[in-house]
Amino acid sequence: MLPPIDSTILESNPKFAALHATLANTILNPNGSTRNHSGxxxxxxxxxxxKVSRIRAAKSHILLVALRNLPLSPSTSCSTTSTTKPSTKSQAKQPTRSLPPELVELILLLTSRLSSTPPPSQLKLLEATPQWYSLSTYLPEIGAHVSAHLQTQALSLARIVSPSTNPSFLHRNIPKLTPTITSLQHSISTKKEDLHKQHALLAARTTSLLQTYQIATALTIQLLETSKNGSLSLEKYYLTKMNSLALEMQKIELDAREKALKGEKMVYTPDVANALGRYMENLRDGRERLKDRKRGAERVLWGYGIGRRQEEGGREKERVMREIARVYGELLKEVEEAGRDVKRLKGGR
Known part of the structure; x- marks a missing residue:
């Protein structure tokens, strides 16, 4: 059975309510199985x-239980008849007699054979016994005893299902036991499901009623204060409300800070903190090395006149160096052109 869900949850989550309705009405059966399976x-x-195997297994189990519970001795028979309370006077007056020893041994052997599957060697030994050979002889009598036992059990069950029926007519209800019990089981399952739904509905309505009572109580107290103290009580009420909200906000802020600290502790573990510390040290060392390289580059450029003041001849030095760079660039271009001309002349030969 699908578990019931509080109506307030469905009302506050419309998408979830639509999903639940689709699952409960279209996709799933009441027992939770798939309604339209591809296979x-x-x-x-x-x-x-x-289903056929289950029915066969149930019949075998009923037969085995009947064989185990057969009255094999007068004492057992008396106790059985006293507990089952036969429905008719003729059944109550039937004398209890003990079964023949051969029949008792055969019933015990048959019960043991049906209870388990012995190894082939033991099975051959069992089937070679004289009692087993007499099975066909005693089979009608065993069937009669089993039938009488099942009849007694069915009458007891019919008496439980129909307690107001006359005991003389209980045997008429035996054919109706299966549909009656199936109907009762279905009715119990349906009522159980309805009970769960009513329980959830009652819980939701009780919660709503308690909330309404709380609001009514608060309004009653507010009206009493207003009628007694006038507008001053309203000011006190709103001031108290503001203080309460302020305290609640402070609590939320403290909770947020606490969660932030917990989050930082979760993220920045001791190993992570040590790694970040080493990374900061490496960054400082790299910054110092970059500063040293910058100073070295500035000294080199100062030697070429870049960065000097005019009275130190920096402008003239810079102009000379730029002219040298320009001439050097032109020489490189001429060398490249001469190289191409040489390659072209070699190719012409």
Whole structure:
């Protein structure tokens, strides 16, 4: 069964409410299984075979339990008849007699054989016993005892299902036991589901009622204060409300700071802090090295006249160096052109 959900949750989350309605009404069955499965047609033969196997296993279990509970001695028979309370006077007056020893041994062997699967060697030994050979002889009598036992159990179950029925007519209700019990189980399941829904609805309505009572109580107190103290009580009320909200905001702020500190502790672990410290030291060392290189480059440029004052001959030195650079560039271009001419002349030969 799908668990019920509080109506307030569905009202406050419309998208979730739509998803829940789709799941409950279209996709899933009440027991939580898939309603329209892609492999449902392929699984139908397996489901039918499983159903047949379950019915066969249930019949075998009922037969085995009946054989185990057969009255094999007069004392057992008396106790059984006293607990089952036969419905008719003729059944109550039936004398209890003990079964023949051969039949008792055969019932015990048959019960043991149906309870478990012995190894082949033990199975051959069991089937070679004289009692096992007499199975066909005693089978009608065993069937009669099993039938009587099942009839007694069915009458007891019919008496539980229909307690107001006359005991003389209980045997008429035996064919109706299966549909009656199935109907009762379905009714119990439906009522249980309705009970869960009503419980959730009652909880939601109780919560709403308590909230309404709280609002009514607050309004009553406010009206009493207003009627007694006039507008001063309203000012005190709003002042108290403001102080309460301020305290609540401070609490939220402190909680946020606490969570921020916890987050920092979670992110910046001791190993991370040590790694960041070493990284900062490396950055400082790199900054110092860059400053040293800058000073060295400035000294080199100062030697070429860049950065000197005019009275130190810096302007003239800079102009000379720029002229040298220009001439050097032109020489490089001429060398490249001469190289291309040489290659062209060599190619002409």
């Amino acid at each position: 449902q047609k392929e699984r139908a033969p397996s489901s039918e075979a499983l």
